[in-house]
Amino acid sequence: MIGVCMTVLSIGRVGAGASWHMLIDKALAVDALIFLASAFLSFAAMRAQVGGRRYERGADVVFLAGLGVLVVVALSLAFTIR
Template sequence: MDKKPVELSRHILPVASTMVGVCVTVISVIQLAPDKAISSWADKLLAVDSLAFMASTMLSYWSIRHKDHLQRIERYADRLFLLGMALMVFVSFLVAFELFTD
């Protein structure tokens, strides 16, 4: 039984591009929150996070269009996506502690 290689980029592309929109939306929501030290850090971190997701989106698209370097480009897209997700979780903890602690 031959296994067809899984094209990870076809999964990363729509999710990473959606996460760019989520980052921009959260930046807008953070701007509505009262000014505190962490909220200024959170929007800057989310801006960097949106760049990581955008780079992951572009690499995923590139690997779909150019099959010659599929594995290497997919690996970079996957790593950037995971970095973006980790950064988003970190920022969400910062915002949650800011909002729910006295």
């Protein structure tokens, strides 16, 4: 998912540099960090001797939040492209 965010960031550079474009870039960068946190929590869940379920639930919640942000950004990008 981090790769998806980075791909959209690099493809988005092709368009004109409007103010909405900067906002979308920043949202995708934050979204990449959200997916990184999800991956870290998932790794911690696999490695934890005790409390792995808590990390697993946290990874699920963070991942779903990242997907939500990605959907919002994708919709805003789709409706702002001419």
